[in-house]
Amino acid sequence: MPADTPPAGLDDFGGLLDWPRLNAWIQAQDIPGAGPVTGVKKLKGGLANSVFLLDRGGEAIVLRRPPKHLRPNSNETMLREARVLQALAGSPVPHPDFYAGCDDPEVIGAAFYLMQPLEGFAPMGELKGDYATDSGWRAAMGPEMVRAAAALAAVDPAAVGLADLGKPDDWHARQVARWRSQLEGYATTPGYNPKDLPHFDEVGQWLSDHLPTERRIGLIHGDFQFANVMFSLAAPRISGVIDWELTTLGDPMLDLGWILTSWWEDGDPPGKKPLVSPWRDFGSRADLIRLYGELTGRDMSATPWFFALGCYKLACLLEGTVAASKAGKVPAEVGESVHGYATWLTTKARQIIAG
Template sequence: MACRQLAGGTQNNLFELTREDGSTTVLRRPPRHPRPKSDETMLREARVLTAIEGHGVPQPTCHAVCDDPGVIGTCFYVMSAVGGFAPVGDLPGRYATDPDWRHRLGLAMVDAIASLARIRPDEVGLGDLGRPEGWLERQVGRWRKQLESYAAFDGYDGPDLPGVERVGDWLEANRPGDFTLGIIHGDYHLANVMASHDRPELTAVLDWELTTLGDPRLDLAWLLTTSGGVGSFETMADGFPTTDELVARYGDRTGLRMDDLTWWRALACYKLGIILEGTNA
């Protein structure tokens, strides 16, 4: 069997395994220097991929999982190899020339998380994946605590996030009255999916390390936030769906309320800002 490391997987490592007959699979494992919960993350990803298979979410198939760190030094799992490309930067082939393909790709991005939102956690054995009780109430405190934890980093002079406290206070004061429990990906954006070269559709949603239970509307808000501005659906080239189209499509596919996404988009920005602050700390 031949093995080579693949590009991608910024937090964890991917290795392509090729057998003598030419068939390939992909091994996913934590980095060389694992974080405290790296093994738990691997097992969590494998569990979710196994549970949601066959429910309309494009994904790799999880073939096997190893929960014994003694085998290669960490827990890991083996999944199917997925063809395609990450739709960031200059798009290849017909995507570059056909506005209809770009439009359908944008809709496919929403369709994938809409399919995930329709899965009932209890029905696929994921009812204990997270703590749904008080999920809305915990969000601001959870991310404030993370921001405060950066103070332990050597050379960190404190947060450079003007208005972060004001945004957190606004989120607390304007918390939505409705909450829908579902499975969320947690980091859904253009670099964490693979698109087909042959058809304007997704071949897989990848990097499930932040998956948990929560309100699925946060995945939509995260997509809108991370694909906004320069290089977004609306500014990269003609043909991509507008924000209004993406929101309407998601609402139609999930039945969730879309009348006011302001709070969800603000939470996505708040979370993203704090995560990026940690990257730069």
């Protein structure tokens, strides 16, 4: 087959996969399977990156790469993810095994990496399998997420070569200014007004005035929620945490705060529905907090600070999509829906700080 001829029947997904170059690169790696890739399927995932399931000699491999239109830091972020997965090898943190990474954009037009496929599903909307019908399986989901977050919190960044992954100095005190500046940065988009996000200044002031006494620095996943956790369909357990692009150094208890933002229970502000259904037998936030404290030995009296910070930070990130909708890059109805969730988050944060 000539070098410039793609393998028969393999979609290149609009130029995202250069098959002659990619197959040549894959065959030079020590990874599962043998020979060239003979099958490919694009997997559902986030908007930020593209994920593909490859078949190589009967072995399944997942390829993750940035979108076709690269952002200034797309390649750097992809290699950062690959580095984190490499560093977690052998740890008790559930994650896909890392196979190989490529920092040469000449191969497929961007940096990419290959990893182990995970059995199961990332729960969003209707639950699948026994999770949909068995109360015990649903009851296990929250504790499983907390155990995974606690396992990550126990990893020593220096011991796994990640001591330079972020800026740990004065991390807690810097959070409000860091995320406020991001929100204010969206104001350069015509039609977007940061003041449309309610309670934001009030929550930020409270966070600045109530810094936790116990402060630890470790690895933070950065987006620890249902959409980024694969649950096995064979047993009520996590098969792996995915999407490590926001991983950095900071206080790992923020991952618990993130889990709490995705939870739902009576007494929450109106305007948000459970992220998965049926939402029964999931236990309370108090149950999750208690378990995290038992597993980590942390002083859980600081939980409201991390919970409020999770709401504050996530609202800021979501408002980026709102700004994009004002610029016509995202459908207006998506922007409206996302702004509704961001508003719920800052309203929930205000409820948290009120005690």
